[in-house]
């Protein structure tokens with residue numbers, strides 16, 4: 429027997445995105461239920477951003493202290509693995525979501541535990557762990573915020589091996605002795621940095637000729653050099669064809685021979701969590717990312733929204749939350765019978781998804797970027813010029829660390845005289861990113877940027893050097 433409840437908006441998935449969609453519509457005066465089959469808070473809180481950054485932070489702090497002569501003398505001994513893992517555990521609330529569930533209820537959102545599935549127009553069936561079913565009916569909209577999962581390539585023998593994905597790599601309670609990682613993207617690079625510093629012998633396999641392939645080349649080159657310097661076996665141009673067990677070992681068969689490890693982490697991208705949510709009822713294909721317009725509405729289905737990782741536009745927590753604010757506002761406006769403008773930068777459009785996605789890779793060195801790369805400007809046929817500057821050559825960097833090395837890269841639209849993209853590579857650059865984001869989103873003219881005077885002696889002085897280099 430199933431019970432039926434009605435809400436203005438039903439959100440499937442209480443990750444960081446779903447929580448924010450529900451919060452936005454409730455603040456807009458609508459009622460909302462959010463359905464969650466695992467932990468309220470989703471991937472970011474328990475198996476992604478938070479635990480991975482907690483694993484990395486100690487290594488970064490030690491590295492920064494060791495790079496300041498005088499301070500370096502105080503850094504002796506090894507990082508405490510147990511304490512690092514316990515600090516990481518505390519950031520995940522020991523994988524207990526009661527705090528976040530409390531927040532949801534406190535925000536006036538109804539939390540429904542169980543797996544949600546579309547069952548008709550504006551109808552969602554929720555199957556709880558005990559098999560009971562509840563039917564939720566939406567007055568206005570259903571927002572699918574079910575996120576993404578690790579994509580595991582169909583390698584020969586993979587079904588016989590206990591593969592690690594980002595979930596196991598971020599929640600492990602011991603450092604693996606030998607860790608073999610497939611994929612030199614963000615997850616592969618961050619996990620190689622974290623676990624190599626915590627005692628694992630890491631081999632990183634990347635099929636392309638560069639790590640962090642979607643970034644400016646300076647990023648992947650610097651990170652590869654750094655990882656090698658800290659003992660990681662980085663193998664570029666290496667593809668993996670098969671994997672097998674041999675006693676306690678995992679044997680990974682690559683285009684350049686076999687690699688043995690205790691653990692095998694697959695970090696080869698993500699796949700949409702749309703397998704079991706009934707998208708077929710609106711003519712969509714299970715397993716594919718939801719194709720949405722800039723208000724996050726699924727094209728062709730006026731009551732259905734796809735927000736966050738599940739739409740594949742920008743797989744980052746802060747972008748999912750941004751889309752939640754924009755899409756949530758659109759849901760509220762449409763419920764009130766208002767027109768929703770999809771014009772660029774309107775209050776309902778997630779325009780930044782196309783032009784200004786900020787991202788920090790917490791490798792050593794860090795990579796902080798926003799907007800498009802020079803290669804993307806080329807692909808899009810945009811008239812542009814690229815300006816590069818050695819970040820180590822400004823006084824603030826020299827103070828930050830002895831022998832600081834880093835790069836700044838700016839892609840400038842030569843027609844419109846505005847920034848298309850900015851990338852910083854180096855220690856401590858994550859905190860420099862927001863200025864670049866404001867400049868890209870605001871399309872601040874280069875002539876006006878000369879008036880944005882960076883404080884001395886900070887690393888931000890590189891902005892002035894980039895402008896001087898551009899002027900020639």
Ligand SMILES: Cc1cc2nc3c(=O)[nH]c(=O)nc-3n(C[C@H](O)[C@H](O)[C@H](O)COP(=O)(O)OP(=O)(O)OC[C@H]3O[C@@H](n4cnc5c(N)ncnc54)[C@H](O)[C@@H]3O)c2cc1C
Pocket residue numbers: 440441442443444445446463464465466467468469470471472473475476477478480481542543544545573574575576594598615701704705735736737738742743744745746747748
């Ligand atoms: C290792 C790693 C590190 C990362 N680090 C960062 C970082 O530093 N910064 C950053 O910005 N991004 C980072 N990301 C990306 C970030 O984790 C995601 O972009 C973010 O979690 C997406 O949020 P979401 O709410 O859209 O999806 P999710 O967090 O995946 O949430 C979806 C929720 O839906 C639930 N769900 C799924 N199907 C159903 C169903 N049928 N019924 C009910 N509930 C369902 C799931 O249980 C889950 O709770 C990282 C990713 C990984 C893998």
Ligand SMILES: NC(=O)c1ccc[n+]([C@@H]2O[C@H](COP(=O)([O-])OP(=O)(O)OC[C@H]3O[C@@H](n4cnc5c(N)ncnc54)[C@H](O)[C@@H]3O)[C@@H](O)[C@H]2O)c1
Pocket residue numbers: 581610611612613614615616618633634635636640641666667668695696697698742743744787788789790
């Ligand atoms: N700090 C952050 O913001 C952060 C951290 C981690 C993850 N994330 C998000 O999570 C997403 C997923 O990260 P990811 O690293 O899994 O994906 P990714 O797309 O960044 O990188 C995957 C890498 O694996 C390689 N690859 C894929 N299949 C392969 C194969 N069969 N053999 C060898 N190499 C193969 C690809 O060439 C690519 O370089 C990212 O898009 C990012 O948005 C963000």
